[in-house]
Amino acid sequence: xxxxxxxxxxxxxxxxxxxxxxxxxxxxxxxxxxxxxxxxxxxxxxxxxxxxxxxxxxxxxxxxxxxxxxxxxxxxxxxxxxxxxxxxxxxxxxxxxxxxxxxxxxxxxxxxxxxxxxxxxxxxxxxxxxxxxxxxxxxxxxxxxxxxxxxxxxxxxxxxxxxxxxxxxxxxxxxxxxxxxxxxxxxxxxxxxxxxxxxxxxxxxxxxxxxxxxxxxxxxxxxxxxxxxxxxxxxxxxxxxxxxxxxxxxxxxxxxxxxxxxxxxxxxxxxxxxxxxxxxxxxxxxxxxxxxxxxxxxxxxxxxxxxxxxxxxxxxxxxxxxxxxxxxxxxxxxxxxxxxxxxxxxxxxxxxxxxxxxxxxxxxxxxxxxxxxxxxxxxxxxxxxxxxxxxxxxxxxxxxxxxxxx
Amino acid sequence: xxxxxxxxxxxxxxxxxxxxxxxxxxxxxxxxxxxxxxxxxxxxxxxxxxxxxxxxxxxxxxxxxxxxxxxxxxxxxxxxxxxxxxxxxxxxxxxxxxxxxxxxxxxxxxxxxxxxxxxxxxxxxxxxxxxxxx
Numbered sequence: 007x008x009x010x011x012x013x014x015x016x017x018x019x020x021x022x023x024x025x026x027x028x029x030x031x032x033x034x035x036x037x038x039x040x041x042x043x044x045x046x047x048x049x050x051x052x053x054x055x056x057x058x059x060x061x062x063x064x065x066x067x068x069x070x071x072x073x074x075x076x077x078x079x080x081x082x083x084x085x086x087x088x089x090x091x092x093x094x095x096x097x098x099x100x101x102x103x104x105x106x107x108x109x110x111x112x113x114x115x116x117x118x119x120x121x122x123x124x125x126x127x128x129x130x131x132x133x134x135x136x137x138x139x140x141x142x143x144x145x146x147x148x149x150x151x152x153x154x155x156x157x158x159x160x161x162x163x164x165x166x167x168x169x170x171x172x173x174x175x176x177x178x179x180x181x182x183x184x185x186x187x188x189x190x191x192x193x194x195x196x197x198x199x200x201x202x203x204x205x206x207x208x209x210x211x212x213x214x215x216x217x218x219x220x221x222x223x224x225x226x227x228x229x230x231x232x233x234x235x236x237x238x239x240x241x242x243x244x245x246x247x248x249x250x251x252x253x254x255x256x257x258x259x260x261x262x263x264x265x266x267x268x269x270x271x272x273x274x275x276x277x278x279x280x281x282x283x284x285x286x287x288x289x290x291x292x293x294x295x296x297x298x299x300x301x302x303x304x305x306x307x308x309x310x311x312x313x314x315x316x317x318x319x320x321x322x323x324x325x326x327x328x329x330x331x332x333x334x335x336x337x338x339x340x341x342x343x344x345x346x347x348x349x350x351x352x353x354x355x356x357x358x359x360x361x362x363x364x365x366x367x368x369x370x371x372x373x374x375x376x377x378x379x380x381x382x383x384x385x386x387x388x389x390x391x392x393x394x395x396x397x398x399x400x401x402x403x404x405x406x407x408x409x410x411x412x
Numbered sequence: 413x414x415x416x417x418x419x420x421x422x423x424x425x426x427x428x429x430x431x432x433x434x435x436x437x438x439x440x441x442x443x444x445x446x447x448x449x450x451x452x453x454x455x456x457x458x459x460x461x462x463x464x465x466x467x468x469x470x471x472x473x474x475x476x477x478x479x480x481x482x483x484x485x486x487x488x489x490x491x492x493x494x495x496x497x498x499x500x501x502x503x504x505x506x507x508x509x510x511x512x513x514x515x516x517x518x519x520x521x522x523x524x525x526x527x528x529x530x531x532x533x534x535x536x537x538x539x540x541x542x543x544x545x546x
Binding site: 348349350351352355356359366367368372375381382410411 | 417418423448449450451452472473474475476478527530533
């Protein structure tokens, strides 16, 4: 059975919208994906039938809200193949990485080392720089190959007995490249380092088995995974969460509070201070459940067929070139390109006039742009609901930009 | 397509590249980055009694930023900081941040008015020049 993209599209009300007489060709999924009816329904059901705070109340609405919130944790855990008690709801992917950098990072000593890569999003760079400022840790950087992949051949040279963590993008938000997790984990184990993956660009493309990967921490955002904004997830092995001190203090994360001393709740509650983003968490649970209704083998094949169509079309446009691998192997459907003589923002603005939404600029990866001396790229990020019409509209727009802006 | 942002006059200003490059011995230089999009402008000026005698700019940015820097360079010589503020008002009128009719050459930027996310692209060269003149 082939992938029924029309059936998927029908579940996303925003895609049937007409703006200024044009259909929506949404190819900015790497920034924020769209939301299916199933997620909208789940959030609406909570807000209209069960809205209350969680954990504290004894009334029926509070009971319903708590049950829905905890069920969402179970949905997320099932999607990641982990224990629900290892799933911490955060405000987003950035918040999840900051949580690790602040809390787990506080256990590090001056001179301990962390390895990042050149292609990391700023959210997997700056929290560690802040930790360096607080704690005197050192940061090492794995270079990127000309093809836009993390150069794992260079990784062994950076490993030292003081290396405590390797934190990398599971999938690059610029080049779409997939990191070789097995190789990273194998190398990390040689010095006893932990491994963290920024899964923001991986999770929107199907379930993962974190337990089988052998990693220690995983972070992702809800809004890139067809869920609401304002919710993200940190997964960490139970033993790490147990050892980590709180990040934020407040209600819910405590055992007992006195002015003399306060004790902490066990994880994951210890890291969910205050009223959590209840509706967004329920929405994310619904998004994970919705994603599991897709056949991801077929969905991925569909996405990569669109990548091939895109790359083939770009090759025919004078002055257009790919930034990142030309291959569809070991990558996900995020494709960056350049158009000689035309700034990426002008490409993106022109595409908008064709009803095509993409992202242009440095993609919060300024060190990667510096490495290749680029102002930025134009990025196409594909979701299962995209179709050939979206790609063809984009190619028409790029041809127009090439013809009129240089 | 629906948009007419990149009208001929804006494209022509960008292509003219008036003042593009560097000065050999500038009195002052300033660089401004737009952290949101990564656009970068470096402006060099030679001053004579507080007035701009020569100006040059290096733009790593979009067509709107290039066009704005080019337009600014075309009217900057002979002006002091207050005179540049007058020109900036023209740019701000063109993009709808100030009321009134924009003077030339910034009247060409009127199509940017409805694209609020691009206003800073037009204003970034002014920010750099303001810093150079401060």
